[in-house]
Amino acid sequence: MLKFVLRRLGVMILTAIVLTFIVFFLTNLPPNLEKLARTEGSVRMDDAAVARWVVENGHGGSVLSRYSEWLGVKAGWVLTDDKGVTRGRCIDAGVTAETAPRYCGILQGDWGFSTFAKEPVTAFLGEKLAATGWLMLFVMLLMVPVSLLMGVLSGMREGSRTDRVLSSAAIATTATPEYVSGVILVAIFATSTTGISPILKEWGWIDGNTLFMGTATSALDGFTFWNFGLPVITIALYGIGYIARMTRASMTEVMTQQYIRTARLKGVAFKDVVMRHALRNALIAPFTVIMLQFPWLLNGVVIVETLFNYKGFGWTLVQAASNNDIELLLGCSVVAVFVVLVTQLISDIGYVFLNPRIRLS
C-alpha cells in the first residue's frame, strides 16, 4: 500500500511541475508581458522602452530560469539601476536588499502581487477560496444525497417505471450545461416579468418582485436560501445526472449477483436486501465518480460565479485572465491543478481501499 501511494505521489508531483510550467509559459508569452509593461509602466512607451521595462522587471531571460525563480528553487533576480537603487524579485517595499530573502517562490509562500486586486495574491485568493468553499459545500450537500438516491432507486428495479422516469431525468440534466440551466432557472424563478414570480406576487405570497434573487452578490455577507439557492442548484444539477447514472449502473450490476438472489430466496424482505446487502457494494464505484467530479465542479463554479456575479474563486480566475493579471492567474492555476491532482489521488487510493478485490502491484 505504501509503495503504491508513494508511486502515485511521485507521478502527481511530476504532473504538477509540468502543468505549472505550461501555465507559466502560456501566461508569460511575450505579448502578455508587453501588455503588462504598458499597463504597469506607461501606455505611451515605444517598443524599445517596453522591451527595457520587461528586462528591468525580471521578465527577461529564459522561461525556465524565470519559472525556477517563480517556483522558488532559484534565487530571485536582483538588479541595480543607474541611480543605484537595487530592486529585485524578493525585495518588497520596506525591505532592504540586504535583509531580503534570496529565494521567494510559491514554495516559500510568496505567490506574488496581484495587479488587479492591488494586494498580495495569497491574501486575495484565500478570501475568494473561502467564498467558493461555502458554495462547494452546499453543492455537495445537495448533489451527493440526491444523485445517490436517484441512482439506487432506479437501479434496484431495472426497467420499472421509477427507473425509466429517473433515468430520463438523469439524461436530461447531463444535457444541460450550467450556463443553460442557470439561464432557464433565472428566467423561471428570478425575473419580475416571466416565470412564476409575477404569479406569486399577484397572489401575495412573496414580498419582493421575485421569488429567488438573480444575483448571489449579497450571499457574500450572509447566505440565505433565496440568494444562494439558484447558484447551488445550477451547479449541482449537471453533476446529479452523471453520478446518478453511474450509481444506477453499479446498482443494477449488484442486484443481479448471486448473493442477492440467495438473500431474496431466504425470504429477506426486499427493503432489507437493498439496505443491508446491495447498497454497500453498489456505492464503491460512485465514490470514485464523486471524487472525479471535483474538477468538473471547478468548471461549473467558474460559469455560475460569472453568471450570478458571486465573487469567489471562479470569478477571480475570469478577472485575472481578462485583466492580464499574471501572478493572480498563476495562483488560480496552482490551486486548480492542486485540487484536480489531489482528488485524483484520493479517488485512486480510496477505490483500492474500499474494494478489496483490487490487488496492488
Next chain:
Amino acid sequence: MELSWGPIFARMVVQFLPVWIALIATFAVSITYRRRLGLYGKLFDSPVGMIGFGLVMFWVFTALFADLIITHDPLAQLSGLKNAVPGSALKDTKGDALYSHYLLGGDALARDVFSRMVMGARRVLTIAPAATLFAFMVGITLGLPAGYLGGKLDTLLSFIANLVLAFPVILLFYLLVTPEIRATGIPIVLAAVLFLFPIIFMTILFNSRYFTNPRQRNLYVGITLAIGLWAYSGLAFNADPTGIFSMDPNLLNVFVSVVFVNAPTVFRIVRGIVMDIKARDYVAAGQTRGEGPWYIMLWEILPNARGPLIVDFCLRIGYTTILLGTLGFFGLGVSPESPDWGSTINSGRKLLTLFPHPAVVPALALMSLVLGLNLLADGLREESLKD
C-alpha cells in the same frame, strides 16, 4: 399587432416546414427499410433512440435549410424592436418586403432572436461534428498503437493524455483562446500538429491494406495525400492557392482548442478497448498469418471497436457543443456578431432578469440538441448490446 403564444407557435411551425418535410421523409424511408440498414435501422426499434434521432435530425435539417427558415437577416437591426417581447410586430415592413413580426422577440441590439437561433444551429452543427471528428482521428491514431504495442510508447502517450486531462477545461480555454496567443502563432503550431493526424490515419489505413498491390495502393494513398495536403495547407496555414480551404484565425483558435481538449479522452477510450480486444482469437489468427501490426490494428481491431466508438462519438458531439457554448459564454474567440448559441446566451444574460427571452431561446435550443445526442447515444448503445 402583437401576437400571443398560440399564433407564435403556429407561425414557427410554418417556418420550419422544410424541416418537417425532410424529417417525415427520413423517418418514412428509414422505418420502411430498417431491416436492411444494420445498426442504423435497429435504432428505429427503440423509442428512446428514435426520439434522440428525431431531435438531432431536426437541428441538422434546420442547419441545412436555415436560409429558408429565417424570417429576418440575423444581423439586421430594426428600430423600435430593442428587447422586444416575443410576437412583437414590425412598425415598418417596407411594403411587405420584411416578415411582419419578430416571432421570438428582439435582442439588446434589436435583432431577431428567432433568426439568430436558426442561424446559430448552422454554426454549431458545422463546428461541433468536425471538431469531434478531428479529435477522434487524433485519439484513434495514437490510441491504437498505445493499446496494441504498449511499452514505453504507451507510458509516454498516457502521461501526456493525463496531463491534458488534469487541466481544468476553462483554465485551458482562457490560456489557449486569447488574442495574445494568436500573435505568438501557437494555435497554428497546434493546428499543424493536430491536422496532420487525419492524413496519417488515412495513409496508414490504405497502405496497410493494399501494400501487396502497389498500383491500387499508390492510387488510394496518392488521392489521400493530394486532397489531404491541399486541405492541410489551407486549414492550418491559410496557404491554399485556390482559397477553397481556409479558416478564419479566430475560428481556427477555437477549433484547435476544442480538438485538443477532446482528443485525450478519445485516446483513453480507444486504448482501453484495444487492450480488451487484442486478447481475442481473431487477432491471434491475424498475427499467425503474419499480418503487420498496423493491418491488425486498423482492419481487425478498429472495425470490432466501432460499437462503443459510435456511441461515444454521439456523446462527444454533445459535449463539444457544450464546450463551444462555454467558449461563447465567456466571449472567447468569437466575434460579437456571431449568432452561435453560446455567444447569444452570453449577450442575453446581461439583461436576463428583465428580458429573459434573448438568452432562453438559444439555451433551450442548445439543450434540446445535446439531449437529442445523448438519447441517440443511449438508443445506439442499447441496440448494439442486443447483438
